[in-house]
Amino acid sequence: MQSLLNSRRPLDGVRVIEIGQLLAGPFAGCMLGYFGAEVIKIEPPEGDPIRGWRVLENGTSHWWRSIGRNKKSITLDLKKPEAQKIARQLIDSADVVIENFRPGVMESWGLGPEEIKKTNPKIVYARISGYGQTGPYATKPGFASVCEGMSGFRYVNGFPDQAPVRPNLSIGDTISGIHAALGIALALLERERNSGEGQVVDVALYESMFNLMEAVVPEFSGAGVIREPSGTTVTGIVPTNTYRCKNGKYVVIGGNGDSIFQRLMEVAGHPEMAHDPRMANNAGRVKHELEIDNALAAWCMSKDADDILQLLEVALVPAGPIYNVHDMFADPHFNERGMFESVEINGKPLKIPAILPKLSDTPGRTDWPGGNVGSHTQEILQSLLDFSPEKIQELKSAGII
Missing domain, CATH: 3.40.50.10540 (Crotonobetainyl-coa:carnitine coa-transferase; domain 1)
Incomplete structure (x- = not known):
């Protein structure tokens, strides 16, 4: 059938x-x-x-x-x-x-x-x-x-x-x-x-x-806010960024859920930030974006990309590599799917x-x-x-x- x-x-x-x-x-x-x-x-x-x-x-x-x-x-x-x-x-x-x-x-x-x-x-x-x-x-x-x-x-x-x-x-x-x-x-x-x-x-x-412009229109209409370019980050969502690692490769980390953020900062060696009440929700993390990103950038630069990704996979933190087409061809998930x-x-x-x-x-x-x-x-x-x-x-x- x-x-x-x-x-x-x-x-x-x-x-x-x-x-x-x-x-x-x-x-x-x-x-x-x-x-x-x-x-x-x-x-x-x-x-x-x-x-x-x-x-x-x-x-x-x-x-x-x-x-x-x-x-x-x-x-x-x-x-x-x-x-x-x-x-x-x-x-x-x-x-x-x-x-x-x-x-x-x-x-x-x-x-x-x-x-x-x-x-x-x-x-x-x-x-x-x-x-x-x-x-x-x-x-x-x-x-x-x-x-x-x-x-x-x-x-x-x-x-x-x-x-x-x-x-x-x-x-x-x-x-x-x-x-x-x-x-x-x-x-x-x-x-x-x-x-x-x-x-x-x-x-x-x-x-x-x-x-594809998401909240750009209602944010301007309701609050007069014009969304500006934000490099490798996304405005108003923290942390989500691309970080360079020790071996020169990059990883993308999306740690913007409240519990995810705690696990991320624990594995990154910053338990004090993981449990800081000022960073317990996204609104608070937005206010401390630079501090959080600097800590994660330094951690990623201390290890190779594969090591970072392995640690984050165990910690159930969304993260992944930046692929070119050669990487896609070699990846078992692309092929299995x-x-x-x-x-x-x-x-x-x-x-x-x-x-x-x-x-x-x-x-x-x-x-x-x-x-x-x-x-x-x-x-x-x-x-x-x-x-x-x-x-x-x-x-x-x-x-x-």
């Missing part, structure tokens, strides 16, 4: 047309395909630019093999009316559209949601853009880097009086892709349970990052990350890695639109596909 459950996925039978490029829209499509949707990716004849970004092998990025997994690639030059007509036919056969162009581009091609709804009222139409489909900034170009800054996220990262720090990832795009996938799932659920019709899912990069999946590219193995969340009975999976540009064009045009081989060759000769 379990094997039968594991062959089934939550989005089986859902057809998605992914129109867009680079990261936000394609990551949403990657998530949906991982959980069973049939994802047909429309690319320009030269392919999605992400195929050529960062580390390449034989002209194709390793990144593409991950984000392009489980997708069927069809090439269409959407600047040409005949290609727009084909895209329209594909969308009319689908449940979901994902696009991440600037607002107005899809409408200029006759592929906007109001036009599509005339022939496919069940369509769930997900739109990802820098600033959303409405408002004074809607038509501005918005890359993740810019939108992370406007969202407030960049402001609280880094050290006071220094330039805000950017994580070495385009998290604005990825977070927006996750929001889009969630919005699509909600819209599909509503369609099936209630209206029987689709709707527009409007995802803005800056709003997706704004959604199935965080890496193996695919084969031209006979050579490649590890790509698993996609979350984990579902007990209908988990997602990688069926195939990202393939070549247009590798499914003929299959899709023949099986879905009943195009003849001669018609397909004619379209190819005209530069439409």
